[in-house]
Structures are given as C-alpha cells and as structure tokens.
Amino acid sequence: MLPTLNGRIQTRIFLLAIVGGIWTLIISPVLPGLGGAGIGEIYRMTFTVLVTTIVLGIGWELIYHFIQQFRWEKDWPTLFGLITVLNEGALVWLLLRLGIVPGLPDGVPLPAFLILFATTWIIVWIIANGPMRVPFIHWRFRGGRLV
C-alpha cells in the first residue's frame, strides 16, 4: 500500500467500522468461552474491542507514518500491514486486562479475543490489498483517502 497519513486513518476507520463491524456481528455469537453471557453482553464486549482497536489505531498510524519516512519508497509493504496485528493486538489486550477500557465490565477470555482480533484483522487486510479497489477505483491513487 502507498498510503498518506490522511489516507491511512480514513481507510482504517472505514474498513474496521464497516467490514470489521459486519464480521464482528457474524462471529460474536460463536466465539468460545462466552457461554454464560447473553447476546447483548457479548456484542457489547466485542464491539468495545473493535472500537478500541479503531481509536488506538489512529495513534498507531501516526507511528507507522513516521516509520514510513525512513523508507526511500515511502511505501508500506503488504507484510507490515499484516504483522502489525501483533503489536496492536497486544496493546488492546493489555488495556483490556488492566481494565482501563471504558464500557467493559468483565474481562474478555483470551481465546475469544484472539479469534475475534485475528480474523477481523486478516479480513480487513485482505480487502485493503485488492478488493477495496473494485468499488473505490480512485482510492489507491489518492493515498488511501476515501473523501
């Protein structure tokens, strides 16, 4: 990908909110280890994770943009877009464990978190690396900006 900072942030919010949102709706009821919780409670928990990822992600994008400046090509290799699941996932998990994410009464079981976070990430990453260009034909030439 060849994002500008503005494009990075717009793409992240759009894809995580729309694609990530739909995926979270689908996968939440079948996540393991949440047997005792009602569906409303599960959705509250999974969407809190999603919103946390989006909000923290804006900060991460500033860091990635800074790292990009050291690259002659000013690009963001496909692999970087995938492996940043590790640092971003770890930070979200850490904040959840520390209980400083608002709106989340109880902890999230680790297996459920891992499945939710990793699958959402991979779907968003795949879409950003190809299918996104089908409806949004200007997107790739505008550094990832949608507006």
Next chain:
Amino acid sequence: MREETIQLPGAGRAYRPDPSGAPQPGDLTPELIETDWWSDDAVARAGIPVVDVPFVSVGGGIGSFVTVDYLRICGVPTSAIKVLTQLEHPWESYEYLTRVSQIPRKERLRSDSASCPDNIWGFPSYAVREAFADKSFRSLWQVLVEPIFADYYTPKAGHAFETMEKEYRRISYPETVVKGQVRMVRRRIGGGYYTILTPPEKSSRTRRIAYRSKYVHIAVGYPGLKFLPDLQEYRERHRDYGSVVNAYEPHEQIYQRLHAAPGTVLVRGGGIVASRVLQRLIDDRDARGLQTQILHVFRTFVTGSHGPNIWMRRRGGDGWAYQGFNYPKSVWGGQLKARVRKLEGKDRADLYKVFGGTNTPIRRNWQEQMRRGRREGWYRPFQGEIIAMEPHGSGQVRVELKTEHGPQHVTVIGVVDCTGLEADISEHRVLDDLLQHGGAGRNPVDRLDVDRTFEVRGTRSEPGRMYASGTATLGGYFPGVDTFLGLQIAAQEIADDLTRQKFCRRLGPLRSTSQWWKWARGKQI
C-alpha cells in the same frame, strides 16, 4: 542526414513534402500550415475530407489503449472514439523495446503486480492471476514478503501482453483504430480540434483526412531515443554499426560473437537495461561455458546509500543506485504523489531531480551473478568515461577510457551502450506543431505542460479539451507518467474531467463494481 535516433515501430518521421512539388488532392495548403486556428471553410477549400468524431486519441500505443479502456468502461461507445496510429497493436512499440533490451516474453518486466494495463482496478493483480494459472503459491508468497524477504514481484512480459490483448478484444478496441500517420492537431474556430491524418498510400483518394473532434488525446510515446554522440561518431566514421551498439537496437550479433569465440565486452550504463544486458551475458556464460570477460563502466559510480537527507536516502552500492521501480513507489498514489501535486516550477523540477537519476532494482539473482563475476575476476565494474573508440583489427574495438585511476585502454569485441538520451519533445512532429501552433508550452523539466487533469495547458478550444499522457508529459504534477500505472492514473484523471464535461459516465462504486464483474467474466463491452 545523420540518423541520430533509434527507430521505433510507428514513430513519426519528419515531414517531407513531395519532392516533385506536384500538388496532391486534399493536401495541406500554405493557409492551413500557417494558421493556428482553422475554420471549417479553410479545411473545405483545401479539399480535405472531414470525419466527425467526439474523441480522437493520437498515438495508439499503451497510452491510447488504457485511456480508451477507461472511457469504454465509463460507457463511451466505440463509435465516439477514433485512435489514429501506425501501430499494428497497442503494445507493438513497447514489446519491441523490451525485446531488444533483453526482456523477451518469458522474462519479467520492471512493473508492480497491481500495475495492470488490462485491468483498471489492478485487482486481481498479476501475482494473484499467476498463482491461479500456475496453481502455485510462489507469486503470492513473493508479494506478501516483498521487498523485505524477497525481490519485488514483477510480471512476465508475455503475461502483460497476453492480458492486454484479451482486454483489447473485450472492449472492441480494433473498432476504434484508424491506420495512418498524424501530421498535426490544430484548434478549430467554433470549438474543438482538427487532427490531420496522412493515411497509408493508396488507401484514400486524398493525401490527408481531417478528424474534427471535441476532444483530443495525445499519447505519442517517446519523441525518440537518441544515440550518444561518441557512439554516433564511431559508427559514422568507421562505418561499423555492429560492434558499438545501443541496447535499444537489435544487437544479437554481440552475443553471437561471444558464442563463437571468447572475448571481452564493454557495457556502459547503470540502469535496468545494463542489468538486463549483464544478465544475458552471464546467463550465456553459465549456460554455454563461455569465457566472456565483462568490463562495466559507470559514469557515476555509486558506493552506498545516497540522498539529500536522512528522510530521502536511496540504497546503492557496487556502482548502482537501487530502486524497485522507475520511481519511488509512493509516486503512484502515496506521499510523493501528494507532494508533487502541490509543487510548482523549480521546486517541482528539484524534487524530480532527487528521485530521478539512473537506477536499477536490486534483484537477488543479479547480485549473485555480479558477486561471482567480481570474485572470479571476469566482471569488472569501474567509474569512467569513454574518451575515444577506434577499430582494432579482426572486428575488435579499442576503447580509450578516462577513469579515476587515470587513462586506460581496453580492446573489446563490442561495446553495448545502455544509456540513452531521450530526444526533446520538439523532435516529434505532432508535439512540435503543438508548441508552434497549438498554444502548448513546456513544464519545469521542458516537456509538455499539462494540468492536474492532464489537459495540455494553453490548448483549450472551448468547449473542447486536449489531453496528453505518457512520457511527453514528464515533469508535471504527477511524476510516474511513463509507466503502466502512470498511464492509468492519467486515464483516470482524463476520464474524471470528461465526466465533468458529461462526455462519459461517472465511475462511482456501483458502476465500478458492475464493470469489474463484466471484466472478471470476460464479457465484451
């Protein structure tokens, strides 16, 4: 007359009037030649037949093709488009250049996986399509880990040509093609343009045909590739055209001489073509057990990372400046594209200089070959310049070089010059006429000045517009014009502008998706 320019398929030769001086029916008149704006009456008086069509594209190479592809996808019928060209098909000239510079169809181009002239969406990319065709994950793995753990994936030349041909048929491109040589484009009093075509001999009752259109698109490719003066002088003085060659002309004889007998060859230049020629020499050496010695002269010998500051440093070493593609990747959509778009005049020209300069991709197989050659002593790169060349018996050439260690003399069986000068835009007859009579001007790097929409500045003939794309427009608000993706970016800007003129349909998310679905099914449009 000196033949200074490498001949390309379809390239326009200079206009030469009929030596007999006899007037031919339907030819240009002095009145037309001298006036910048033409009236319908003046064209009628000259007896030149007029064909009305809304959109004319001049050139017929890949620039015309991707623009027409975009317009067809935006709903423009073939009847509204005429492509005026001397080429048999859009990739003819490009394929010629790649083939002679040692990229036959089975070898790989220097182009990104998602730069697909046959597919305006770039999805699925070449790597994905190659993976499906070969039933192998190899190309997918390469795009996943490039450029960190693998070289940049690049498509095979043949793959690009075959897929372009498929799209060429799908969009009914041949219906738009008119063969002939374009002489000039002039503005029309009352709006739009006249494009004057010289049809092939005996194919028309008149010497010229005028295409009257609201829109004109100029995509004439390289104005010309020139031989360097020293190469030119050697060939003319000694009448030896086979030993000192430019890599963009057929030069198979050099390789054949090395097959027949061991010899030394001198390669000049630090770009991708030099890399390809070295690969060919070393592949032949390995495959046939040859004893070829390779001398490689760089005018600028790069020894490491270089650039103005820590934020703009390009890798380099062993003589080369390394870069994956012709430009830093972000000129096609990222930070550099956004930055150049805002720059004017000298600031723009200066930034072009920073990311310009000769460079080549760092590819693992090339690095291995050169390392082996340096270690075993049969590949010797050095900084220097050629001072003089003269024949030296039995078909050899004696070359005098100026190097950092003083003058040197070497005797070689051939010199392959992998540098080249692009001719000035005024050496192309259509571009020159636009500068002289069409109102066009030059940009900060002296090429054709185009706006952000790729409209040629100064040429507007309301309500008509003239656009240009390709290498003639280098130096504009978008840098990567002379690349597959650059041509598509130009096509998108042109189509967007034409959408505002209500010439074609807007490519919003719904239309884009439905058109992509047609593309994916190979449905003819």
